Amino acid sequence: TMGNWLVNHWFSAAVLAAWLGINIFLFTYYFLFFDRDERYFYTRAILGSALAWARASAKCLNFNSMLILLPVCRNLLSFLRGTCSCCRRTLRKQLDHNLTFHKLVAYALALLTAVHTIAHLFNLERYNQSQQATDGSLPAVLSKMHLQGSNKWLNPIHSNQTTVEYVAFTTIPGLTGVIITLALILMVTSSTEFIRRNYFELFWYTHHLFLVYFAGLVIHGIAGLVRGQTEQSMAEVHPHHCAKNLTQRDHNCTHNCCKDPEFGSIPAESWKWVLAPIILYVFERILRVWRAQQKVVVTKVVMHPARVLELQMQKKGFCMEVGQYIFVNCPAISSLEWHPFTLTSAPEEDFFSIHIRAAGDWTERLIDIFQLEMPRIEVDGPFGTASEDVFQYEVAMLVGAGIGVTPFASILKSIWYKFQQADQTLKTKKIYFYWLCRDTGAFAWFNDLLASLEQKMAESGKADFLTYRLFLTGWDSSIANNVALHFDTATDTVTGLRHKTIFGRPMWNVEFAAVAAAHPRSVVGVFLCGPEALAKSLQKSCHQHSSLDPRKVKFYFNKENF
Numbered sequence: 001t002m003g004n005w006l007v008n009h010w011f012s013a014a015v016l017a018a019w020l021g022i023n024i025f026l027f028t029y030y031f032l033f034f035d036r037d038e039r040y041f042y043t044r045a046i047l048g049s050a051l052a053w054a055r056a057s058a059k060c061l062n063f064n065s066m067l068i069l070l071p072v073c074r075n076l077l078s079f080l081r082g083t084c085s086c087c088r089r090t091l092r093k094q095l096d097h098n099l100t101f102h103k104l105v106a107y108a109l110a111l112l113t114a115v116h117t118i119a120h121l122f123n124l125e126r127y128n129q130s131q132q133a134t135d136g137s138l139p140a141v142l143s144k145m146h147l148q149g150s151n152k153w154l155n156p157i158h159s160n161q162t163t164v165e166y167v168a169f170t171t172i173p174g175l176t177g178v179i180i181t182l183a184l185i186l187m188v189t190s191s192t193e194f195i196r197r198n199y200f201e202l203f204w205y206t207h208h209l210f211l212v213y214f215a216g217l218v219i220h221g222i223a224g225l226v227r228g229q230t231e232q233s234m235a236e237v238h239p240h241h242c243a244k245n246l247t248q249r250d251h252n253c254t255h256n257c258c259k260d261p262e263f264g265s266i267p268a269e270s271w272k273w274v275l276a277p278i279i280l281y282v283f284e285r286i287l288r289v290w291r292a293q294q295k296v297v298v299t300k301v302v303m304h305p306a307r308v309l310e311l312q313m314q315k316k317g318f319c320m321e322v323g324q325y326i327f328v329n330c331p332a333i334s335s336l337e338w339h340p341f342t343l344t345s346a347p348e349e350d351f352f353s354i355h356i357r358a359a360g361d362w363t364e365r366l367i368d369i370f371q372l373e374m375p376r377i378e379v380d381g382p383f384g385t386a387s388e389d390v391f392q393y394e395v396a397m398l399v400g401a402g403i404g405v406t407p408f409a410s411i412l413k414s415i416w417y418k419f420q421q422a423d424q425t426l427k428t429k430k431i432y433f434y435w436l437c438r439d440t441g442a443f444a445w446f447n448d449l450l451a452s453l454e455q456k457m458a459e460s461g462k463a464d465f466l467t468y469r470l471f472l473t474g475w476d477s478s479i480a481n482n483v484a485l486h487f488d489t490a491t492d493t494v495t496g497l498r499h500k501t502i503f504g505r506p507m508w509n510v511e512f513a514a515v516a517a518a519h520p521r522s523v524v525g526v527f528l529c530g531p532e533a534l535a536k537s538l539q540k541s542c543h544q545h546s547s548l549d550p551r552k553v554k555f556y557f558n559k560e561n562f
Helices: 002-008 010-036 038-047 050-068 074-083 089-132 138-143 164-170 172-189 193-198 200-207 210-220 231-236 239-247 270-292 361-372 388-392 402-420 441-459 477-485 508-518 532-545
Strands: 227-229 263-265 296-304 308-315 325-329 339-342 352-357 378-383 395-401 430-437 466-472 501-503 523-529 554-559
Touching: 010 038, 010 050, 010 089, 038 050, 038 089, 038 138, 038 227, 038 231, 038 239, 050 089, 050 210, 050 270, 074 089, 074 270, 074 378, 089 138, 089 164, 089 172, 138 239, 164 172, 172 200, 172 210, 193 200, 200 361, 210 270, 270 378, 296 361, 296 441, 308 361, 308 441, 325 352, 339 352, 339 402, 352 361, 352 402, 388 402, 388 523, 395 402, 395 508, 395 532, 402 430, 402 441, 402 523, 430 508, 441 466, 508 532, 523 532, 532 554
Parallel strands: 395 430, 395 523, 430 466, 466 501, 523 554
Antiparallel strands: 227 263, 296 308, 308 352, 325 339, 325 378
16 A cells, blocks of 8 residues: 555655655756846847756756766665664665666656757757848847857857757757767666666666766856856846847937847856766775775586576675675676676675576676686675565565575575574574576576475474475476376475475465464565566555454565665
């Protein structure tokens, strides 16, 4: 329900409201300023309301350009997370919505760029028409003022042969505007989910056009083509009294309005908005380079079936928590490319590990190299919020879908270690794990982990601590026939585990009802790493199966952003 969402996401809602509010305020304030301020009376005589549209969108573009880099300063976010470790977890958790906010700001930039560009196309057309006009109207007279002296011009177009295209590609604002817009279009289109998943290199390299974007943004307003009347000129010849005089000029003029108005450029100010975030980001990159230089020792390499590579590593001072991820670089492939991988080891282990599935050029080449030699690896991280909330519930339902199963390797291992060490802070008495995937081939390593946990728990007489259910959502008739043939075997034919694989999707109402019946007085934490559609389904089940009686079963939903 909306109420539940606001309780869980009040901080996100507050940030969103503040961001929207500032954008609306900046746009409205500057729109009214340029639409009414007397200094731009003559500018508006030529341009009309398009001036206000262009300037108001420019202010919002500066504001959002200031924000766009902050959510991708990973080390800054880690520092903030560390400093507010005493804060409520919901507050720290919001820092994991950094990429969502980054995308939101990017879409706002795209929309504002469209508004700004369209407004300036209207402005150029009106400047052009005014320059060519010979009807003695106020715009026509103002456009000829460049003939009176260097400080007198208001219309940047001084020739009747000028076209909009000519201005766009020969002036500093025109050319930088075209370059900035192209860079933004390429960055936004190459960051779609499909391209990120299938052509990560394309996304990675195209996104570095942000350097071109910021360089263009800082230079964009330097020429000062949009002008207004100077303060001194306003005092001498105020447009309220003197505008008529420009179109009805008397050669033997003796009154106060005889003097022509003088104009000055609006100073470039984008650099003031973006200077601090750019400095922060430069420090961020320097810190990343320094951290990447720290030596990483690969202690073990395991090649699992279906081309899944497991790397076990050690690095001085490396300290992880469950559910975190690292960025990995292999200079032998590319010194520029860094790829994120979820950690699959537990904090209690004396190494940290990742499992790399062949899914794209970079991962294919990395797996090939490791089969021939031991290349140098650089690691940055760990990043992300720890999923320690799992340990705060008596009963936990963990749901992993497809590649979303990876973080649960770390969680399940860590819970087992806590269990072994009789950790007093561990409240968890029972774990239900649901694994949904189309094909178990790529996750044979996860089967091995479950099998080893299963064995350890059976040996220590705790076999009922972990109940897991595997759902194979993509299967064909040959698998089904094989299962039918070996239905009475002790282990599963697909995974080799004691728990049988279920074909098809889980019926969540049945699963939740069974957990509620088994734990009638418990608080159950439901954790998902998977798609949004599944999140909605689980959230609905949590709501339906939670009792209104505070002494009875309650389900709390947690969507992890790994």
